Amino acid sequence: xxxxxxxxxxxxxxxxxxxxxxxxxxxxxxxxxxxxxxxxxxxxxxxxxxxxxxxxxxxxxxxxxxxxxxxxxxxxxxxxxxxxxxxxxxxxxxxxxxxxxxxxxxxxxxxxxxxxxxxxxxxxxxxxxxxxxxxxxxxxxxxxxxxxxxxxxxxxxxxxxxxxxxxxxxxxxxxxxxxxxxxxxxxxxxxxxxxxxxxxxxxxxxxxxxxxxxxxxxxx
Amino acid sequence: xxxxxxxxxxxxxxxxxxxxxxxxxxxxxxxxxxxxxxxxxxxxxxxxxxxxxxxxxxxxxxxxxxxxxxxxxxxxxxxxxxxxxxxxxxxxxxxxxxxxxxxxxxxxxxxxxxxxxxxxxxxxxxxxxxxxxxxxxxxxxxxxxxxxxxxxxxxxxxxxxxxxxxxxxxxxxxxxxxxxxxxxxxxxxxxxxxxxxxxxxxxxxxxxxxxxxxxxxxxx
Numbered sequence: 001x002x003x004x005x006x007x008x009x010x011x012x013x014x015x016x017x018x019x020x021x022x023x024x025x026x027x028x029x030x031x032x033x034x035x036x037x038x039x040x041x042x043x044x045x046x047x048x049x050x051x052x053x054x055x056x057x058x059x060x061x062x063x064x065x066x067x068x069x070x071x072x073x074x075x076x077x078x079x080x081x082x083x084x085x086x087x088x089x090x091x092x093x094x095x096x097x098x099x100x101x102x103x104x105x106x107x108x109x110x111x112x113x114x115x116x117x118x119x120x121x122x123x124x125x126x127x128x129x130x131x132x133x134x135x136x137x138x139x140x141x142x143x144x145x146x147x148x149x150x151x152x153x154x155x156x157x158x159x160x161x162x163x164x165x166x167x168x169x170x171x172x173x174x175x176x177x178x179x180x181x182x183x184x185x186x187x188x189x190x191x192x193x194x195x196x197x198x199x200x201x202x203x204x205x206x207x208x209x210x211x212x213x214x215x216x217x218x219x220x
Numbered sequence: 221x222x223x224x225x226x227x228x229x230x231x232x233x234x235x236x237x238x239x240x241x242x243x244x245x246x247x248x249x250x251x252x253x254x255x256x257x258x259x260x261x262x263x264x265x266x267x268x269x270x271x272x273x274x275x276x277x278x279x280x281x282x283x284x285x286x287x288x289x290x291x292x293x294x295x296x297x298x299x300x301x302x303x304x305x306x307x308x309x310x311x312x313x314x315x316x317x318x319x320x321x322x323x324x325x326x327x328x329x330x331x332x333x334x335x336x337x338x339x340x341x342x343x344x345x346x347x348x349x350x351x352x353x354x355x356x357x358x359x360x361x362x363x364x365x366x367x368x369x370x371x372x373x374x375x376x377x378x379x380x381x382x383x384x385x386x387x388x389x390x391x392x393x394x395x396x397x398x399x400x401x402x403x404x405x406x407x408x409x410x411x412x413x414x415x416x417x418x419x420x421x422x423x424x425x426x427x428x429x430x431x432x433x434x435x436x437x438x439x440x
Contacts, residue, residue, distance in 0.1 A: 009284075020247035020420070026286060027240035027393065030272060033284035040284045049269070049289045052250060064229075064253035064260045066246060069269045069287040141419060173247065174422035177394075199361060200240065201433045202394035203425065213421045 005187065006113055007037055010081035013044040013070055014101050014124075016054030016091015020173050021118040022068070025085055025180035031196045032184060043077055044070035045100040054090035074104040082113045087176070088120030088139060102127045114166045116183060118176030122169040126150035134164040139172035140211070143219035158214035160205055171211060178205045225407065226333055227257055230301035233264040233290055234321050234344075236274030236311015240393050241338040242288070245305055245400035251416045252404060263297055264290035265320040274310035294324040302333045307396070308340030308359060322347045334386045336403060338396030342389040346370035354384040359392035360431070363439035378434040380425055391431060398425045 009029060011022060032038060044050045053065035072078065084105065091097045106128040109115065117125050122138040123146045125131055131150065137159040138146040147155050156162050161170040161179045170179035181204050185193035197204050214220045229249060231242060252258060264270045273285035292298065304325065311317045326348040329335065337345050342358040343366045345351055351370065357379040358366040367375050376382050381390040381399045390399035401424050405413035417424050434440045 018247065019243050019250055023239050023243035023247070023286075027238065027243070030239055030284060030286075038284050040286070042286065064250060064258050066243075066250075066260070066262065067289040069289065140421060172419075172421035174397075174420045198433065198436055199392070200394045201360065201392035203423075205423065213418065216418055 006082040008039045008081050009083045010041045011085045013050035015097045016089050017087045018089035019052050021087030021176050024177040028180045042071045074100050084112050084115045086117045086121035092120045092124050098124050116168045118170050119172045123149045126153050135162050136169040137162040137171050140213040140217040140219040157219040158211050160211045161208050226302040228259045228301050229303045230261040231305045232321055233270035235317045236309050237307045238309035239272050241307030241396050244397040248400045262291045294320050304332050304335045306337045306341035312340045312344050318344050336388045338390050339392045343369045346373050355382050356389040357382040357391050360433040360437040360439040377439040378431050380431045381428050
């Protein structure tokens with residue numbers, strides 16, 4: 001267990017983020033916050049609600065999206081956030097959606113104890129340079145695109161999640177839930193992680209190397 | 221597969237809803253909406269963002285919650301919603317949070333093809349009377365409280381999810397994800413359900429009767 005437990009979590013929104021990349025980990029943290037004191041900051045470019053709507057499949061689901069309300073902008077972010085969570089999503093493929101995220105994380109990263117990414121959130125993180133020379137994983141369906149974003153990263157194709165120092169990256173969408181439980185087990189202990197998973201009636205994948213989706217989507 | 225495929229999904233928000241109860245199923249529907257034409261209506265008492273914040277553990281996580289933006293109120297709901305999804309959450313235990321939901325569902329239910337509940341969403345549905353004489357399940361940690369809400373329901377303690385006619389009820393929080401995949405398999409076919417689960421890198425529980433959490437939380 002960590003000796004100094006984090007108390008302030010920050011999550012990052014951008015247009016076209018993947019809902020479960022964010023809400024999978026957040027729901028577990030909502031449960032953790034019943035047992036431990038935790039604060040949450042929800043960051044975005046502006047204070048306007050940020051939608052999951054993306055334009056990659058325009059016309060097909062123009063009326064099917066959801067929006068979450070930020071609490072702070074990148075410029076008004078409190079300076080004591082200890083953990084940053086970065087989701088992925090179709091929106092990560094458009095530079096205009098993630099410019100502010102990349103700039104914010106690049107500047108803020110030295111202050112945090114941990115950074116966690118889900119899905120193509122690691123592709124965004126790769127653009128900041130902080131993954132250079134580090135091991136990381138990402139969404140398996142998008143893996144060839146992810147590799148192209150930064151070849152200085154040691155991309156690990158077959159992994160449910162990867163830990164390198166204080167950077168925890170997970171595979172696609174649902175893998176973020178296993179990532180957050182593994183991280184909580186590391187920081188707060190396995191007993192509490194297990195209690196939260198049972199409370200959520202969730203069957204964890206606890207083996208970071210067990211990843212059938214790498215073959216399924218041709219990442220290996 | 222259903223002959224007339226649903227095109228309009230409605231989800232219901234109330235103060236203190238459980239984030240994953242809603243966003244687990246919604247994220248899968250976001251993926252489905254890439255492949256099939258679907259519209260989404262997000263309903264609540266007013267158009268103000270609805271927070272997951274609940275008062276059951278006041279002071280412990282006063283700054284840890286998220287808010288989602290409704291698209292319609294219960295009084296401005298479009299009249300062609302075919303599927304209603306009802307999450308649960310700590311907030312379901314306070315009558316003032318769910319009065320509007322109960323009244324809306326009671327009146328709207330005859331119009332829908334399906335209603336799906338997650339977690340203690342079935343306790344809210346039980347208050348409308350539409351579960352009377354039907355089989356249903358719910359969150360296993362909250363099961364004794366759920367039973368008390370309406371004894372005319374045939375509560376099934378050991379089940380990941382239960383189908384009775386057009387009403388699909390699931391067990392706690394994460395079970396809603398297995399519920400939505402099972403429902404999509406029934407309506408759109410197993411092939412598409414399986415493709416979506418692989419895209420989300422999710423390992424489904426496909427056995428509705430496999431539920432170790434019933435024993436874990438003393439529901440049986």
